[in-house]
Amino acid sequence: MAMEHPLIKDCWFREINDEHFPGQALMLKVVEILHWSKSEFQDILVFKSAEYGNVLVLDGIIQCSERDEFAYQEMISHIPLFSHKDPKRVLVIGGGDGGVIREVVKHDCVESATLVEIDNAVIELSKKYLKNMSTSLNHPKVKIELCDGFRYLKDAANSTDEDRYDVIITDSSDPDGPAEAFFQKEYFELLHSALKDDGIVIAQTSENIWLDINYLKNLMKTAKSVFTNTKYCYTMVPTYTSGQLGLVVCSKDENNELTSPSREITDREQNNLRYYNASIHSASFVLPTWADKVINQK
Amino acid sequence: MAMEHPLIKDCWFREINDEHFPGQALMLKVVEILHWSKSEFQDILVFKSAEYGNVLVLDGIIQCSERDEFAYQEMISHIPLFSHKDPKRVLVIGGGDGGVIREVVKHDCVESATLVEIDNAVIELSKKYLKNMSTSLNHPKVKIELCDGFRYLKDAANSTDEDRYDVIITDSSDPDGPAEAFFQKEYFELLHSALKDDGIVIAQTSENIWLDINYLKNLMKTAKSVFTNTKYCYTMVPTYTSGQLGLVVCSKDENNELTSPSREITDREQNNLRYYNASIHSASFVLPTWADKVINQK
Numbered sequence: 001m002a003m004e005h006p007l008i009k010d011c012w013f014r015e016i017n018d019e020h021f022p023g024q025a026l027m028l029k030v031v032e033i034l035h036w037s038k039s040e041f042q043d044i045l046v047f048k049s050a051e052y053g054n055v056l057v058l059d060g061i062i063q064c065s066e067r068d069e070f071a072y073q074e075m076i077s078h079i080p081l082f083s084h085k086d087p088k089r090v091l092v093i094g095g096g097d098g099g100v101i102r103e104v105v106k107h108d109c110v111e112s113a114t115l116v117e118i119d120n121a122v123i124e125l126s127k128k129y130l131k132n133m134s135t136s137l138n139h140p141k142v143k144i145e146l147c148d149g150f151r152y153l154k155d156a157a158n159s160t161d162e163d164r165y166d167v168i169i170t171d172s173s174d175p176d177g178p179a180e181a182f183f184q185k186e187y188f189e190l191l192h193s194a195l196k197d198d199g200i201v202i203a204q205t206s207e208n209i210w211l212d213i214n215y216l217k218n219l220m221k222t223a224k225s226v227f228t229n230t231k232y233c234y235t236m237v238p239t240y241t242s243g244q245l246g247l248v249v250c251s252k253d254e255n256n257e258l259t260s261p262s263r264e265i266t267d268r269e270q271n272n273l274r275y276y277n278a279s280i281h282s283a284s285f286v287l288p289t290w291a292d293k294v295i296n297q298k
Numbered sequence: 299m300a301m302e303h304p305l306i307k308d309c310w311f312r313e314i315n316d317e318h319f320p321g322q323a324l325m326l327k328v329v330e331i332l333h334w335s336k337s338e339f340q341d342i343l344v345f346k347s348a349e350y351g352n353v354l355v356l357d358g359i360i361q362c363s364e365r366d367e368f369a370y371q372e373m374i375s376h377i378p379l380f381s382h383k384d385p386k387r388v389l390v391i392g393g394g395d396g397g398v399i400r401e402v403v404k405h406d407c408v409e410s411a412t413l414v415e416i417d418n419a420v421i422e423l424s425k426k427y428l429k430n431m432s433t434s435l436n437h438p439k440v441k442i443e444l445c446d447g448f449r450y451l452k453d454a455a456n457s458t459d460e461d462r463y464d465v466i467i468t469d470s471s472d473p474d475g476p477a478e479a480f481f482q483k484e485y486f487e488l489l490h491s492a493l494k495d496d497g498i499v500i501a502q503t504s505e506n507i508w509l510d511i512n513y514l515k516n517l518m519k520t521a522k523s524v525f526t527n528t529k530y531c532y533t534m535v536p537t538y539t540s541g542q543l544g545l546v547v548c549s550k551d552e553n554n555e556l557t558s559p560s561r562e563i564t565d566r567e568q569n570n571l572r573y574y575n576a577s578i579h580s581a582s583f584v585l586p587t588w589a590d591k592v593i594n595q596k
Binding site: 068 | 310312314322324325508534536537538540568571572573574575577580584585586587
């Protein structure tokens with residue numbers, strides 16, 4: 001396949017995006033374009049990179065690379081899952097690539113994991129090009145719902161208590177495309193209603209402290225207006241802008257500190273993890289002074 | 299001045315470097331080239347960027363930007379300075395931009411800070427274009443020595459005990475140019491000899507866990523062969539490759555844990571710091587599992 005995506009030039013993918021990352025862009029060397037299409041929902045590009053394995057790009061923004069994806073998937077999954085004493089029912093909104101689901105089913109206590117993805121093309125392309133990420137999409141505990149996450153959540157919010165979730169992970173794409181509604185107050189209210197009384201939710205913010213810290217400040221305010229117990233943490237991913245991505249984690253249980261595991265990580269579990277451990281769980285909540293002041297309103 | 303540096307194209311600086319950062323590169327939007335020259339020692343570029351203020355580039359590698367430089371300067375300075383109970387004599391090798399010196403003189407206990415820089419052009423250009431970094435180069439406690447850091451250290455290593463240093467900060471450029479010798483065993487031996495009995499040294503590694511972790515593993519081994527008490531930590535800087543930079547810190551005092559401050563940070567001191575605090579000091583030693591295994595040989 002010839003290299004002809006508008007963001008690829010001289011065999012370099014350039015993540016130029018004036019709105020989201022003004023004045024800066026990551027370049028990744030391209031070996032081969034594996035797929036480029038416009039689905040019903042978004043522009044989907046998959047290329048083989050020289051150093052980071054296969055890379056998935058949605059609407060021009062890098063979603064994951066095979067080499068560093070575990071830094072994101074493990075942190076967004078295990079921070080809420082280990083902060084919860086006994087997560088049984090888990091909902092993942094977005095994340096059709098399967099990376100988060102792969103992490104969720106590593107927890108023996110999890111009885112069911114539902115993946116709600118709007119774009120079936122992402123699932124199919126991940127099965128083809130991101131085999132190590134999509135490996136658990138057929139796991140017996142996993143149910144896939146092909147629909148809009150916001151709508152799915154509206155139904156879940158009206159369900160009976162036993163159908164509510166212990167942990168909800170919002171692994172959405174960025175707030176412009178199909179995921180726009182995932183960053184508003186109404187979304188957090190739906191999350192709140194869809195969670196059990198000691199439930200935990202985590203959402204990727206598409207931002208970090210260097211990029212648009214005021215956006216994060218406002219997002220925290222929005223989340224806190226629904227969940228009193230809301231905290232900011234981050235994971236370090238070299239193919240994301242500034243090398244890090246912010247996560248917002250909220251618990252309905254006000255006594256859950258969230259900043260350390262609530263249950264033991266067994267040796268078997270730890271041996272299955274490449275990034276997450278109890279120490280980095282806690283460290284991921286520690287911010288540089290200036291960012292701490294803004295985000296945590298000190 | 300026209301934009302004509304080979305790494306600047308279509309008004310973007312592209313940090314393409316096949317040897318150090320194969321397959322990836324950061325792009326920064328250029329507003330104006332402020333300076334480009336080849337000094338006796340290296341290629342020096344200073345440009346005004348769209349989002350990161352003025353940027354200093356040596357031999358094609360970004361050294362600092364005005365917007366995020368404090369993330370580097372504060373961590374490489376205050377980790378060793380607050381790990382030491384009473385640092386009085388401080389040596390900075392490299393760092394002609396003055397950023398580290400600015401942090402060092404924030405400590406009232408410091409009586410003298412010597413800056414050894416090989417390239418006077420860096421000092422002069424910093425005074426002109428990085429005014430907020432070079433602000434303390436004329437501080438009464440500061441002495442500037444224009445010479446090769448390795449040679450200076452050889453003399454210091456033979457000095458009397460009272461002339462030895464409490465803290466030495468190696469703020470060198472990368473290991474190819476004039477700074478090549480700063481990454482060898484002989485260098486750590488000289489550092490050891492130039493330090494007082496409870497002295498601490500920190501060195502920037504030019505690397506991070508995502509880039510060349512085996513290099514870091516070997517560097518740690520080299521440092522440990524001289525200083526039994528050697529630890530790895532890092533700082534998060536968006537204009538450095540992968541968004542983070544590794545630091546190696548060593549103490550002659552085997553009982554100094556190094557992973558937290560050894561003395562109180564006063565309110566006055568903390569109010570002067572934008573990045574460093576006691577919590578991020580400790581968090582900067584926490585690594586993702588896979589990197590922890592390699593670097594700390596678990």
